Amino acid sequence: MKSKFVTAKRISILCALLCASASAQTGGEKTTRILPQRVNPPASDYIPPAPPIAPPSTNAAPASAALVELPKTVLAFDGEFQETSVKPGAAETKFTFNLTNVSPEAVTITSVHTSCGCTVAQLPSLPWTIPPGSNGQINVTMNLAGKSGIVFKTVTVTADKGVRQLTVKTTFLPPDPPPMSGNRAENQKVALVDRQAVFKGDCARCHVEPGRNRMGKELYTAVCGVCHEAEHRATMVPDLHALKKETSPTYWRMFINFGKDASMMPAFAQERGGPLSPEQVESLVDYLTITMPSKPADAAPSAK
The missing domain is CATH 2.60.40.10 (Immunoglobulins)
Structure with a gap:
């Protein structure tokens, strides 16, 4: 029994010595364990959660009505x-x-x-x-x-x-044709001998080139008006606005395609040596029929 008491006392003394030794090493100060703390982000970096998305409104303003045509009665x-x-x-x-x-x-x-x-x-x-x-x-x-x-x-x-x-x-409008070179009287003499001469050589610049790929009114201005609408129209060239005869699409078609014998009017149809395609001829027929109204021929004198 005494032996157990002595042993316990020794253990108690040993513990006291160990505590004293530890206190001496730390200078007698108590040690405190510091736990890591949670750090909040700066206020400027704080991003609040996005608000919930609201469902689309069923009371949206209607789109403006489509513009309507201004009535002619207004x-x-x-x-x-x-x-x-x-x-x-x-x-x-x-x-x-x-x-x-x-x-x-x-x-x-x-x-x-x-x-x-x-x-x-x-x-x-x-x-x-x-x-x-x-x-x-x-x-x-x-x-x-x-x-x-x-x-x-x-x-x-x-x-x-x-x-x-x-x-x-x-x-x-097409550009004005270049001035005719040479003597006009000589050119007219040549045309009287050969009506198709206006489509050849130097004359082609005025009577062929301006009409390429043109139709209707533009074609008339380019290849017909150069003679029939000229300010100083030759006396043998008729004024188509003042014809005193009945005209029709057939009349104009024959006049354009075949020209007129014993005159300076050439045949414009390609099949006759002229520069115009059938489509161009028909476009001229349509234009002349509309713009050059037919005038009835003078009535024959009544028999007495």
Whole structure:
């Protein structure tokens, strides 16, 4: 029993010595265990969670109604299409559209837009209110710089009662044929001997080249008008606008295809040595039938 007591006492003394030794090594200070702490990000870097996406609204505003055509019973124009022809080198063309408010209420034009910056519309300041029964004009100017051939432009007129589109067209005429070289009288003598001479040699520059790939009015201006519309037309060349005879598509077709014997009128059909294809001939027939109205022949004197 005494032996067990001695052993326990020794153990107690040993523990005390160990604690004293540890205290001496740390200077008698207590040690504290520091646990890592959670660090929050700076406020400036904090990104809040995205809010939930709301379902699409069923009360969205309806889209604006499609623009409707301005009724002719409201605003009447003297025409919605105008055209003109100019010679090469022309600087501009001008068009005038006349309009009338034919409705019992005032009509207000709110905007006018052209399809190209080269085309300008002139009208009173907008909005332009036109009382019932009143008239007005929209003047359109087309700048032709750098243009050729056939040019179309549109002018869109928007009013409080609808939209109307106007169209303008400019056609460039073929260039004037080069002046005839040599003596005109000599050339005419040659043509009287050989009607087809106008399609040969130097004469072809005026009577063949300008008509290539042209039809209708342009073809007439290029190959027919050079003689029949000339300012100093030869006396043996008839004025087609003043013919005192009945004409018809058949008449013009024969006249163009075969020419006229004992005259300077050549045969223009390719099969007769002329420069025109059948399609070109028919385009001339159509043009002449419309623009050169038939005039009845003088009535024969009645027998007495």
